[in-house]
Amino acid sequence: MVICATWSFNGQEKVILGNWHRLWCLLFGPFYYAFKGMWWWALLSLITANGLWVGFPLFNRAIVLRHYHRKCWVQN
DSSP states (O other): OOEEEEETTTOOEEEEEOTTHHHHHHHHTHHHHHHHTOHHHHHHHHHTHHHHTTHHHHTHHHHHHHHHHHTTEEEO
């Protein structure tokens, strides 16, 4: 299930989570979070060897949704 969000400032729409987000997080770890602009999570993922391999991919949905919510993106 694809999750889209709208930025409340100017109405820009963006797909924030695709169907395979857990797989991309598992395979690419820190690079996945860096691509999303989540630098703190990228660093943390790099230091902990991708969240001890299973942790970050399991909680990736909550991590990404919380990040975008704090940046004033509203889920559609």
